[in-house]
Amino acid sequence: MSPTATLQAALSELLGDARLVAEHLPATELKLWLIDAANMARAFNPEETRRILxxxxxxxxxxASGLVLARWLAEHPQWVRGKRVLDFGAGSGVAAIAAAKAGALEVVACDLDPLALEACRANAALNQVELGYSADFFQEADRFDLILVADVLYDRANLALLDQFLSRGRQVLLADSRVRDFQHPLYRRLGLLDACTQPDLAEPAEFRQVSLYYARRAQRQALRSHLPLMA
Known part of the structure; x- marks a missing residue:
């Protein structure tokens, strides 16, 4: 079964009438297989709601955060050109695909969800790029120039990962629209950008404001050099 057929079958199990459609992303040259917006316009029955949750x-x-990263990389290809990149929590693969389009030497889409990796495969084919795939970030070697992270902080438990990203890459570029009290000594904010989830979920305006953060390993090493030695 092709990746697209696998995804359609999985979506049909959740919502019998749901279908995937290839959609152009606004203000980009990218396309993704996304749930048809018409499927989100009706009320879900209790069983459908249970399955979705x-x-x-x-x-x-x-x-929105993935879309911001994709646009950023298209406008600033020097961030990834000729580099080895890993997209953490890749989801649809939009950031990974954007990195490949921008000239990255290698791009690995990493996600725990097998269906997310199938989505990355289907979307990579749709955009005519090649990606590598990984289901376990911590099984990857410390060999990446840049770790991309988009919209993984919706669960605040994932904040602990901020200290782990630099264990596999020299730099991190992270996009987030959920954490309003983001504070971490290794990360500095590059900017605040607007984007809307596709298809539009009519999210509150605050979730359309995406912060872009940057960290690099040299900062981590410098910070450690100023910490007191532990016994």
Missing amino acids: EEPPYWCFCW
Whole structure:
């Protein structure tokens, strides 16, 4: 079964009438297989709601943070050109695909969800790029120039990962629209950008404001050099 057929079958199990459509992302040259916006316009019955909550199909949306990263890389290809890149929590693969389009030497889409990796495969084919795939970030070697992270802080438990990203890459570029009290000594904010999840979920305006953060390993090493030695 092709990746697209696998995704359609999984989506149909959640919502019988749901279908995937290839959609152009606004202000980009990219296309993704996304859930048809018409499927989001009706009310869900209790059983459908239960299934969606138990196994959210994150991979059939392009979340605002991922869209911001894709646009940023298209406008600033020097961030990835000729570099080895890993997209953490890749979801639909939009950031990974944008990195490949911008001239990255290698791009690995990493996600725990097998369906997300299938979505990355289907979307990579749709955009005619090649990606590598990984289901376990911590099994990857410390060999990447840049770790991309988009919209993984919706669960505040994931804030602990901020200290881990630099264990596999020399730099991190992170986009987030959820954490309003973001504070971390390794990360500095590059800017605040506007984007809307596709298809539009009519999210509050605050979730359309995406912060872009940057960290690099040299900062971590410098910070450690100023910390007191532990016994």
